[in-house]
Amino acid sequence: MFLPIIHLTRLVGIARTLARHDALWPLEMVSRRAAPLRACVWCLRILFRRRRPGRPGERLAVALADLGPSFVKLGQALSVRADLVGDEVARDLEQLQDGLDPFPTDKAVETIEATLAMPLAEAFAEFDRNPVAAASIAQVHFATTADGREVAVKVLRPGIEDRLERDIGLFRFLARLAERAHPPVRRLRPVAVVDTFEEWIRVELDLRLEGAAAAELKEYCEGDEGFHVVDVDWERTGQRVLTTERIRGHNIDDVEALRAAGHDIEDILARSARIFFLQVFRDGYFHADMHPGNMFIDAEGRLCPVDFGIMGRVTRRQRLFMADTLVGFLGRDYRRVADAHFEIGYVPPTQSRELFTQALRAIGEPVLDKSLNEISVGRLLEQMFRTTERFDMPTQPDLLLLQKTMLVAEGVGRKLNPDVNMWLLARPLIEEWMIANRGPEARIVETVRDTMESLERLPRTLRKAEETLDRLAKAGMNPDGSLREPGGMRENVRFWGPVVVLAVLGAMTIGLFNN
Structure with a gap:
C-alpha cells in the first residue's frame, strides 16, 4: 500500500533534479496524454528549471549522472534503445560513463x-x-x-x-x-x-x-x-x-601510443573484426561493454579485454538471422533480409512481406550509397529496428544489446583507421560461416542432432504418459473423463505404447532422409 506513495515521493525529487539540469523533456513527452501530469511538469518548469546549454540528450546524461549509480546504468541501458529515445539522444547517452x-x-x-x-x-x-x-x-x-x-x-x-x-x-x-x-x-x-x-x-x-x-x-x-x-x-x-x-598496455583507441610502441594498427583492426565475429557467430557469447576503456593492447600486441560485467548471448537461430541480415544488406538483397525476419518470427505473418522489403530498401539505399568506409552497419540495424512500430514488431532486447556493441566496435574501428570498414573485413568470415551452417551438410547434422535429442526425451515422455494413464485407470476414468471398466486402461497402455514408439521413430527417420 505504501510502496506507490514512496515511489511517487521519490519521483518528485528526481523530477527536481531533471528540472535543474533542464532535462524535463522525457516527463513532458510522457505527460502529453495526462492533464494532471502536464500540470505537475509545468509547475516543475516554473519552480526549478534552469537553462542549460547542450542538446537534450547531453543535458539528460548530466542529470542521470547527478542522480547516482542506478541512473547512470539506466542511461547506459537506454542508449541501446534508440527506438525509445531517438537516435540523437541514444548517441548522447552512449557517452555516459560511470x-x-x-x-x-x-x-x-x-x-x-x-x-x-x-x-x-x-x-x-x-x-x-x-x-x-x-x-x-x-x-x-x-x-x-x-x-x-x-x-x-x-x-x-x-x-x-x-x-x-x-x-x-x-x-x-x-x-x-x-x-x-x-x-x-x-x-x-x-x-x-x-x-x-x-x-x-x-x-x-x-x-x-x-x-x-x-x-x-x-x-x-x-x-x-x-x-x-x-x-x-x-x-x-x-x-x-x-x-x-x-594488464599493462595501451587503450585500443590510443593510436599515437600504439604506433609509438611499434604496434601494427592495420593488424589490430583486422584482429578486432575477427575476434568480434568469432565471439558472436562461433560462440554466441560476446563482451557487450567493449568501449575503449575496457580493451587494451599489451606489449605482445594482444587484444586484452577487462570488465566482464555485461556479456551478451545470442542463440543459433539469432546468429543465422544476423548473418542473413548482414550479408543481405551488404549485398543489397533486401528480400533475403525480409525473409530472415519472417522466418524467425520477428515480423508477424499478418504483415506484407513486399511492403517490409520495400521499407528495408528505403533504409538500406541511403546508407549503402556511401563510400565503403562510411557505411555503418550498426546505424543500419538501428534504423531497421526503428521500423518496428509500423510493422507491429516486438522489440528484441538481446539484439539491441548486440547492435549497441556493434556501434561501439565500429567507433573504435574508425578511430584506428577511418578508411577501412571493419564489417567488410569480417564479411568473408560471415559468408564462410553461413556456408558451413546453412549448407546441406549442416542441415543433416542439425536434423540428426534434433532427432537424437527427441529420442533422448522419448522414454521420459512415454513414462510420464503411462504414469498419467495409470492414475486415471486406477480412478476408473478414461482420458476424456468418462467412466470405464477397471483394468482396461493398463491393457491399452501396454498395447499402444510400442505402437507410438514405432510411429515416432518412423516419422523421425522419414524427416531425416527428406532433409
Whole structure:
C-alpha cells in the first residue's frame, strides 16, 4: 500500500533534479496524454528549471549522472534503445560513463578483509591505496600477491546493493505504469528494458559471476591468436571482491601510443573484426561493454579485454538471422533480409512481406550509397529496428544489446583507421560461416542432432504418459473423463505404447532422409 506513495515521493525529487539540469523533456513527452501530469511538469518548469546549454540528450546524461549509480546504468541501458529515445539522444547517452568519485580506501580494505576472511597483508604483499578507476558499482586497486603476481582488485561500493534494489523497484513501477496508462507503449516493452537492466545489475553485484563470465570467455577464445582474457584469481575472489591478472598496455583507441610502441594498427583492426565475429557467430557469447576503456593492447600486441560485467548471448537461430541480415544488406538483397525476419518470427505473418522489403530498401539505399568506409552497419540495424512500430514488431532486447556493441566496435574501428570498414573485413568470415551452417551438410547434422535429442526425451515422455494413464485407470476414468471398466486402461497402455514408439521413430527417420 505504501510502496506507490514512496515511489511517487521519490519521483518528485528526481523530477527536481531533471528540472535543474533542464532535462524535463522525457516527463513532458510522457505527460502529453495526462492533464494532471502536464500540470505537475509545468509547475516543475516554473519552480526549478534552469537553462542549460547542450542538446537534450547531453543535458539528460548530466542529470542521470547527478542522480547516482542506478541512473547512470539506466542511461547506459537506454542508449541501446534508440527506438525509445531517438537516435540523437541514444548517441548522447552512449557517452555516459560511470566514472564517479572513489569511496574511501579504508572501506575498500574492510570489504576485502570481510569477503576474503583474511587480513589485507595476508591476501596481498603490496596494495595500492589509490584507486585506479572508480565506477558506479565498484572501484579498482592494483596490488601484488606474495608470489609476485601483479593483480587488479575490484571492490563493490559500500551499500550499493540496497540502493540499486530500491531504484530497480522504482524503474519497474514506472515501466508498468507506462504500459497500463498507454497500451501502445507495450510494444516497446519498457518492462523488458528494466528486466534487462536488472539482469546486468545482478551480475555486477556478485563479482563471482563476473569472474565466471571472464573464465567462460577465456575458455571459448583460448586458441584465438592475438586475444588474451585475464586470469581470475579465485582464491582472492568473493561476492564483493574480484581479483584478476593485471594488464599493462595501451587503450585500443590510443593510436599515437600504439604506433609509438611499434604496434601494427592495420593488424589490430583486422584482429578486432575477427575476434568480434568469432565471439558472436562461433560462440554466441560476446563482451557487450567493449568501449575503449575496457580493451587494451599489451606489449605482445594482444587484444586484452577487462570488465566482464555485461556479456551478451545470442542463440543459433539469432546468429543465422544476423548473418542473413548482414550479408543481405551488404549485398543489397533486401528480400533475403525480409525473409530472415519472417522466418524467425520477428515480423508477424499478418504483415506484407513486399511492403517490409520495400521499407528495408528505403533504409538500406541511403546508407549503402556511401563510400565503403562510411557505411555503418550498426546505424543500419538501428534504423531497421526503428521500423518496428509500423510493422507491429516486438522489440528484441538481446539484439539491441548486440547492435549497441556493434556501434561501439565500429567507433573504435574508425578511430584506428577511418578508411577501412571493419564489417567488410569480417564479411568473408560471415559468408564462410553461413556456408558451413546453412549448407546441406549442416542441415543433416542439425536434423540428426534434433532427432537424437527427441529420442533422448522419448522414454521420459512415454513414462510420464503411462504414469498419467495409470492414475486415471486406477480412478476408473478414461482420458476424456468418462467412466470405464477397471483394468482396461493398463491393457491399452501396454498395447499402444510400442505402437507410438514405432510411429515416432518412423516419422523421425522419414524427416531425416527428406532433409
